Amino acid sequence: MSDMPTKILLDEKDIPTHWYNVVADLPSPPLPPLGPDGNPVGPEQMLAIFPGNLLEQEMSAERWIAIPEEIREVYRIWRPTPMFRAHRLERALGTPAKIYYKYEGVSPSGSHKPNTAIPQAWYNKQAGVHRLTTETGAGQWGSSLAFAGQMFGVEVRVYMVKISYQQKPFRRSMMQTWGAEVFASPTDMTNAGRAILEKDPNNQGSLGIAISEAVEEAASRSDTNYSLGSVLNHVCLHQTVIGLEAKKQFEKVGDYPDMVFGCCGGGSNFAGVAFPFLADKAAGKNVRLVAVEPTSCPTLTKGVYAYDYGDATGYTPIMKMYTLGHDFMPPGIHAGGLRYHGDSPLVSQLLHEGLIEAVAVPQVATFEAGVQFARAEGIIPAPESCHAVRACIDEALRCKQTGEPKTLFFNLSGHGHFDMASYDRFFAGQLEDFEYPREAIEASLAHLPKVG
Amino acid sequence: MSDMPTKILLDEKDIPTHWYNVVADLPSPPLPPLGPDGNPVGPEQMLAIFPGNLLEQEMSAERWIAIPEEIREVYRIWRPTPMFRAHRLERALGTPAKIYYKYEGVSPSGSHKPNTAIPQAWYNKQAGVHRLTTETGAGQWGSSLAFAGQMFGVEVRVYMVKISYQQKPFRRSMMQTWGAEVFASPTDMTNAGRAILEKDPNNQGSLGIAISEAVEEAASRSDTNYSLGSVLNHVCLHQTVIGLEAKKQFEKVGDYPDMVFGCCGGGSNFAGVAFPFLADKAAGKNVRLVAVEPTSCPTLTKGVYAYDYGDATGYTPIMKMYTLGHDFMPPGIHAGGLRYHGDSPLVSQLLHEGLIEAVAVPQVATFEAGVQFARAEGIIPAPESCHAVRACIDEALRCKQTGEPKTLFFNLSGHGHFDMASYDRFFAGQLEDFEYPREAIEASLAHLPKVG
Numbered sequence: 072m073s074d075m076p077t078k079i080l081l082d083e084k085d086i087p088t089h090w091y092n093v094v095a096d097l098p099s100p101p102l103p104p105l106g107p108d109g110n111p112v113g114p115e116q117m118l119a120i121f122p123g124n125l126l127e128q129e130m131s132a133e134r135w136i137a138i139p140e141e142i143r144e145v146y147r148i149w150r151p152t153p154m155f156r157a158h159r160l161e162r163a164l165g166t167p168a169k170i171y172y173k174y175e176g177v178s179p180s181g182s183h184k185p186n187t188a189i190p191q192a193w194y195n196k197q198a199g200v201h202r203l204t205t206e207t208g209a210g211q212w213g214s215s216l217a218f219a220g221q222m223f224g225v226e227v228r229v230y231m232v233k234i235s236y237q238q239k240p241f242r243r244s245m246m247q248t249w250g251a252e253v254f255a256s257p258t259d260m261t262n263a264g265r266a267i268l269e270k271d272p273n274n275q276g277s278l279g280i281a282i283s284e285a286v287e288e289a290a291s292r293s294d295t296n297y298s299l300g301s302v303l304n305h306v307c308l309h310q311t312v313i314g315l316e317a318k319k320q321f322e323k324v325g326d327y328p329d330m331v332f333g334c335c336g337g338g339s340n341f342a343g344v345a346f347p348f349l350a351d352k353a354a355g356k357n358v359r360l361v362a363v364e365p366t367s368c369p370t371l372t373k374g375v376y377a378y379d380y381g382d383a384t385g386y387t388p389i390m391k392m393y394t395l396g397h398d399f400m401p402p403g404i405h406a407g408g409l410r411y412h413g414d415s416p417l418v419s420q421l422l423h424e425g426l427i428e429a430v431a432v433p434q435v436a437t438f439e440a441g442v443q444f445a446r447a448e449g450i451i452p453a454p455e456s457c458h459a460v461r462a463c464i465d466e467a468l469r470c471k472q473t474g475e476p477k478t479l480f481f482n483l484s485g486h487g488h489f490d491m492a493s494y495d496r497f498f499a500g501q502l503e504d505f506e507y508p509r510e511a512i513e514a515s516l517a518h519l520p521k522v523g
Numbered sequence: 524m525s526d527m528p529t530k531i532l533l534d535e536k537d538i539p540t541h542w543y544n545v546v547a548d549l550p551s552p553p554l555p556p557l558g559p560d561g562n563p564v565g566p567e568q569m570l571a572i573f574p575g576n577l578l579e580q581e582m583s584a585e586r587w588i589a590i591p592e593e594i595r596e597v598y599r600i601w602r603p604t605p606m607f608r609a610h611r612l613e614r615a616l617g618t619p620a621k622i623y624y625k626y627e628g629v630s631p632s633g634s635h636k637p638n639t640a641i642p643q644a645w646y647n648k649q650a651g652v653h654r655l656t657t658e659t660g661a662g663q664w665g666s667s668l669a670f671a672g673q674m675f676g677v678e679v680r681v682y683m684v685k686i687s688y689q690q691k692p693f694r695r696s697m698m699q700t701w702g703a704e705v706f707a708s709p710t711d712m713t714n715a716g717r718a719i720l721e722k723d724p725n726n727q728g729s730l731g732i733a734i735s736e737a738v739e740e741a742a743s744r745s746d747t748n749y750s751l752g753s754v755l756n757h758v759c760l761h762q763t764v765i766g767l768e769a770k771k772q773f774e775k776v777g778d779y780p781d782m783v784f785g786c787c788g789g790g791s792n793f794a795g796v797a798f799p800f801l802a803d804k805a806a807g808k809n810v811r812l813v814a815v816e817p818t819s820c821p822t823l824t825k826g827v828y829a830y831d832y833g834d835a836t837g838y839t840p841i842m843k844m845y846t847l848g849h850d851f852m853p854p855g856i857h858a859g860g861l862r863y864h865g866d867s868p869l870v871s872q873l874l875h876e877g878l879i880e881a882v883a884v885p886q887v888a889t890f891e892a893g894v895q896f897a898r899a900e901g902i903i904p905a906p907e908s909c910h911a912v913r914a915c916i917d918e919a920l921r922c923k924q925t926g927e928p929k930t931l932f933f934n935l936s937g938h939g940h941f942d943m944a945s946y947d948r949f950f951a952g953q954l955e956d957f958e959y960p961r962e963a964i965e966a967s968l969a970h971l972p973k974v975g
Contacts (some may be wrong), residue, residue, distance in 0.1 A: 083528050114745050126590055155600075179897075240947075245943060449601070488941065489940065491696035492696070494696050
């Protein structure tokens, strides 16, 4: 047996004791979210949908925030997650690069999402709130919050983007197994949903619309809060357990990445894997951090850095971020979790300040990468994760040409067990690469809110 | 953080170096398989479908058989598998029992099956055979062999029981992702399949029929061997990595089980978790080993111990085992992997000699147990695994009544990610408990082959 392990494992004692807050290492402080009047939104307005303890994290500039023991206890169900050295993929590619990946698909819901679902359910319960609404795209977030609610006795209602509800019926069954209610969004249960359906009864939904619905319900019920699976600072914060563990795992094998890749929709997966390395970069270390997005929803690579709504209908505060315009409707690609018009303000700011990079990859090529990965490494990746696989393989192939033995690292954010219908279509040659939707983006960018 | 871990993990160096062969500890030698003439089948006849190196294992009485390094290298993708202490389930049940489970769902195909698929593909390749046929019930075995074939460059063709092919289309996509061909059995590609379809064009298939088809093709092509996912001695042998690791894990926490549970269809899962503990029992240790089967296919609890065919149509040699008769057609329950008329000859002999026990549990109660487990522990179990969960929970509830703090252990053989349609039906109240199918069993037992 070779001395270099295939899996780099940590002990339960190595589950991080603190989350890392990248705000402490930003060159300039983050810009605040603004209300309809153009003034910063105070915590008091946010308390209608979020508990105070989470808002404190949202606003915090502390570098390290302690993880409560009750949360670490639940993390122990699947954390620390394994890191793999992709020996077989390296051989299949014939690259001199070393490839490592961290695998978040070992969580009960099969992705990185429970890293924040668990603390969000727990902090709400601490604040006396026993009911949560949320949205879900591919279903990874909704099932994660369903699981988290079940762990702490918190009721969960999920608005699921209609196209995913149809493409991934078994994600719904999974949420129900964990006791959650699930509806296909847009629904006729909210003003936001009804307004969309009135214009377009066949609307396939989007993350933006589903967010509008979930926020509207939470704001209108005093017993209910809202929970978001990405974008916000406290969500990115919770996900840093990924990168923090990865750094310990690299230390264990005496290596360190030259480049870190994470797929990027709302930004929490990328933040989770990359931010802890950004701390090193801020301290002078040479490491490139690459956010990977779909060419069909190219927020970071083709969007503008501007104030925009987090949802589709203007229900949320406006945030400074890369955006394609809040009413941009992305094509129905199979990586449902990456179909978001905006991006995390923290990820956006870091890109704007040149501390991270972004690339966009087309749909068919991501599935090619996913199949190549599955045939080499065994694990079948989620379509979202295939984006990171694609970008990492592309870099490994560049290394093959240049002969550079770079150390590459990506986060395999989830497995594809609920995405096999998408793989089916790929094998049948039915997947398309969408043209860069320039006109739709230009149209929606014309609707950006005016600030100041 | 409590000192008692949730996950009991081993290092890659702890992957067993040898498989344990229970034949060395049997009170009497196993009875040989017999041919149509009533005489023992010699290895030369078996060589038409199996390689010599695997037949050697099939016949061996050596207690320990070395695991080749190339196989241990692939095992490292997912082994050692974690063992969990089910703290949350214990609390939910209010039982004084301690509950442990080993989780085989972390393998790429999501079950224990790759433990034998990997060595079978490798030994065939060593013997110069680059093409394999097989059958699959729930799809767990077929996807595991597809994965194994991909690891070693061996082509794989899978005959999939028609009812599962329809209920679990995504298992098929998974096999295709790993490059295998898949057909719904009975097919019109074999004599066995055509004979069944002639009598009953809507035949839903069974493991027995699919075995007939795969064996027929392998026997008729010199470039092709057959691979079986359960029943045979060498399959049970390979699965013992489960129990061997479990014993190390119990040692690590200073505990030992009073009872071990495994679901039992063809017997390989039960053998894998239980046989290594049987070695201790043979050495005087007090441990109860319980095979758990469905009441609708009650081979061990209602069958007879007799010589019978391994397949449905009499293509294979006859083996001494518990059987419901080779032409018994089990009801279409959702635990497709447990719908087999016979059982492993080794498991059967151990039951006959009183060294192990068997219980049968009804379908609806197994899903109730699965949901209770998922809500407490997070992981959603496969319907097959739900049988072991049910039996273990039943015992934990008995402990609650008697106050006994027993140590209970079961193997969670796989996850239920491809079985959510079955959970859906359970939630919709559409699952039935089948009556003990006495008449069908009596009819098929009348067709047992005559011996001697």
